[in-house]
Amino acid sequence: GNSVTQMEGPVTLSEExxxxxxxxxxxTGYPSLFWYVQYxxxxxxxxxxxxxxxxxxxxxxxxxxxxKETTSFHLExxxxxxxxxxxxxxxxxxxSGAGSYQLTFGKGxxxxxxx
Amino acid sequence: NAGVTQTPKFxxxxxxxxxxxxxxxxxxxxxxxxxxxxxxxxLRLIHYSVGEGTTAKGxxxxxxxxxxxxKQNFLLGLExxxxxxTSVYFCASRQGTDTQYFGPGTRxxxx
Numbered sequence: 513g514n515s516v517t518q519m520e521g522p523v524t525l526s527e528e529x530x531x532x533x534x535x536x537x538x539x540t541g542y543p544s545l546f547w548y549v550q551y552x553x554x555x556x557x558x559x560x561x562x563x564x565x566x567x568x569x570x571x572x573x574x575x576x577x578x579x580k581e582t583t584s585f586h587l588e589x590x591x592x593x594x595x596x597x598x599x600x601x602x603x604x605x606x607x608s609g610a611g612s613y614q615l616t617f618g619k620g621x622x623x624x625x626x627x
Numbered sequence: 628n629a630g631v632t633q634t635p636k637f638x639x640x641x642x643x644x645x646x647x648x649x650x651x652x653x654x655x656x657x658x659x660x661x662x663x664x665x666x667x668x669x670l671r672l673i674h675y676s677v678g679e680g681t682t683a684k685g686x687x688x689x690x691x692x693x694x695x696x697x698k699q700n701f702l703l704g705l706e707x708x709x710x711x712x713t714s715v716y717f718c719a720s721r722q723g724t725d726t727q728y729f730g731p732g733t734r735x736x737x738x
Contacts, residue, residue: 516669546726555631555717555729556670601669612658612677614685615727617669 514539518602518618525592525625533587533621535576535602543604545569545578545585546615550599559587559600592625599623629653631730633718639736640708648703648733650718656728658721659701660685661693663714664732670717676701708737 519534537543544563548556560569565580574589585602602618634649650659657678662670672685674693682693690712692704701720705712715734719727 544724548729555731556719557729558726561726612675612683613724614672614675615660615670617671619667619669 514543514604514606514616516602516604516616516618518600518621520619520621521599522622522624525623527594527625527627528591529625531587531589531592531596531623533600533602533623535585535587535618537583537585537602537604539583539604539606539616541606543606545576546603546605547574547576547585547587548601548603548617550601550620552598556601592623594625594627597623597625631718631720631728633716633730633733635733636731637734639738640705641738642709644708645704645706646708646735647705648716648718648735650701650703650720650730651699652701652718652720652728653699654720654722654728655698656720656722657698658727659695660719660721660727661691661701661703662717662719663687664717665714673703673716708735710737713737 515538546561547559549559560571562569562578568577576587599620599622608614631652660675661673676695679698694702718730721727
């Protein structure tokens with residue numbers, strides 16, 4: 513079956529530090545890959561996505577590149593801010609049969625950025 | 628547009644009680660989903676619907692029922708709540724191959 517593995521947290525960084533959150537996946541076929549962000553007390557919001565190999569998704573200074581050869585989709589940001597403190601989820605979307613595409617999520621990585 | 632809304636935001640139940648969580652979306656989306664989020668587990672799919680009048684089981688369907696009588700609404704029912712169903716429940720909707728849009732969540736505690 514499909515699965516997503518992301519680095520366990522929590523991750524604590526100082527403001528302006530470089531961020532990497534690792535994500536690898538197992539899937540049949542050619543999944544689309546996503547990063548979602550969940551701020552405290554809120555639902556999940558799409559942060560960025562990539563739909564095919566070598567695509568780079570980017571948003572709000574975050575980037576991730578779809579690497580088929582290493583089955584990875586690592587999230588990076590060059591300079592984090594306190595407002596980036598949240599839980600980050602890596603996810604893949606693949607065809608699950610009966611006309612449905614389903615998301616499979618990683619367990620989430622909590623990021624805390626301190627001033 | 629309100630997007631995806633969930634009712635209620637919080638609820639406390641006693642073991643054996645029943646309740647229904649309501650999800651509503653105003654984006655005319657075909658697909659709707661119910662997830663539960665537990666610490667260290669990420670999100671797990673409970674049930675989903677590919678259109679009005681249809682439902683299907685996800686990864687963790689036991690103890691839950693769903694109905695999609697209207698396209699904009701997706702109801703999640705707990706007939707006899709158990710402490711293991713203490714969780715945060717999220718609804719989501721999607722159209723075509725677009726991304727899923729999530730509601731704000733319902734925090735349920737079963738004593």
